[in-house]
Amino acid sequence: MFLTLRIQHAAFLFCISAVSSTAFVYGLPAVASNRLIVERDSVAHSLSPRVDIPKALSRFPAGPLNQFLRIISTLPEGSAALDAVGKGLTPLQQSLADKVGIVTTRNDQAKNASCADVTVVFARGTTEPGNIGLVTGPPFFEALKKQLGNKSLALQGVEYPATFAGFNKNGTEGVPSMTAFINQAITSCPDTRVVVSGYSQGALVVRGTAEALPADVMSKVSSVVTFGDPRNPTAITGAEGKTLIVCHEDDAVCSGGFITVDHLTYADDADSAARFVVQKAES
Template identity: 45%
Template sequence: MLTQTSQLVLRILLFLILPALIQASPFIGLGILDTIEGLLGASNSSLATGLSVFLGDHGSVIFQNGLMDEKTNRTTTNCPRMAVIFARGTNEPGNVGILAGPPFFAAIAEYMNGTNQLAIQGVNYEAQPAGFFAGGSARGATMMATLINNTLATCPSTPLLLSGYSQGAQLIHLATSSLPSNTTSKISSIVLFGDPNNGTAIQGVDSTRVRTFCHAGDDICKGGDAVLKDHLTYAKDARTAAMWAMGSVAQLGITSMRMDRGIGS
C-alpha cells in the first residue's frame, strides 16, 4: 500500500502530466484571449487563426484579457450585452484554458444575435496543483472577486455570467463567499464544469441561477483527485451549458433564432 507521501506525489504528477494528456485536444492553442484588434492585426499568429476558425463569424464578440485593465482598473471596452468571467482548470494554458472555456464561449456566441456583444474575461491566476489541493487558489479567488466587483460597478446593466472548470470552479465558490449578498445577488448565472465542490451551494446565489456539469465517472466531482477521462470531456456539454446560460438572461432579449428553435441541444 502506498504511503500518504507517495499518494500525494502521484496525485501531483497527474496534474503535472495533464498538459501532455490534452495535447490532442482540438482547442489547443486557443487558451489565451487578446483584444480583437490584436487578433485581427496578428495575421501570422496561430492563435488568431485558431480562434477565427474555431469561433467562426462572430464579429460582435469581444475577446480580451480583461473587462478591466489589470494596471488601471479601467474598462477596456464599452459595456457589452453580456459578460463572462471564466476561471480555467489546473495546469491549463493561457487565461481560459482549452478543455471547457473556448467551446463554451463558442456555443454562447453561436446562440447570440449578431447585434449583441459578448465580452470574455479569463482569471489570470497561476492554476497550479497546490491551489487545487488547498481547495482553490486564494490569490485566484481574490482576483475573481475583484473582477466581479469591477464589472458590476462599471457595467451594472450587463448580465454577468461566472463560469469555471475544475480548480476554476473552486475559485467561484471562494470568490462568491467573500462577497456581500448585495453583490452576489447581481450575478446573472453561474456555470460550473467538473466542480470539486459538487453539491455545495454557491453562497449568496440562488440555486436556480447555478448549473453544474459533472460526469458520472469524474472522480474530481466526487471529492477525489484522480484526473480520469470523464474530467477531460466537458467540451461536449458546451451547447447545453450555453443554452441554459442564455435562457437565464432571455428576459433581457439576448436570444437567437437557433436557440428559439432548440438547435444544438
C-alpha cells in the first residue's frame, strides 16, 4: 500500500514540477519574528540577506527577488496577487489527489472519534489542499500506521488558510487551530501519545504553537516532527530531546530560499520519521 502511495506521489511531483515556476516561496529572515505586521523601522533588519546559507544552496540566496516578494506580500495588492496564484494551485493539487485516491483531509478529533494510542496533529504546507495536504502528510501517516502495527492512530489536520501571505506571517494563522487540537487530545484522551507535526509553512505553525503553549502542556507531547522547516536548524521551544527536523540538503526553503524539487520529496522520509515517532511513543 505504501509503495503504491509512493508511486502516486511521484506522479504528483512530476505534474507539479510543470507549475513550479509559479509555486515559489519567498525567504524568511534569519531571525524569527512573531509580528504580523512589519513596522517601518524594522524593515531593514527583517529583510536583511541571510548569511547562513550553505554553499550548496548559494544559487538560491535571499536576493533581490526574495526581498521584493517579502515586501509586496506586506501590501494588500501584493498579498492578493500571491494568494491568487495559490487559489489556482490548491484545486489543481486536489484534482491530482482525487485521481490517485489520496485523502487530503482528516478530522478524527473534530468528529470526536474514539481515543487512539497515538494522535497526530498535522499542519500542511502553503497552498496544499484539505487540511493534511498531499506531498508529505499522507505518506507519513501511511508509514506510521504500518509501523504502529495493532496500535490505533488518530489523525487531525490543522484548519488554517496556508496562503503565501500566511507564510510571511510565520504561520501564525494556524496556531489557534493547532493549539486547540493539542489541548483537546491531551484533555479528552489523557493516555494517547500526542505527535505534533508540520510541513513547510506547517513547520512554522508547529513552532508558533510550541512557543504559545504552556510548558506543562508541551511536556505532555510525545514527539515533534517537521519537514522542510524554514527555521531549520533552530530548536523548537519545549521540545528538547523529542524533536526531529527533516530537511534535505538541497531544499532551499530550509535555508530561507525558494521552493526547489527537493522541497517536494519528503515522502522519501516517511519511514524514518515514522520510526522516530514510534520510538518516542514507546519510551
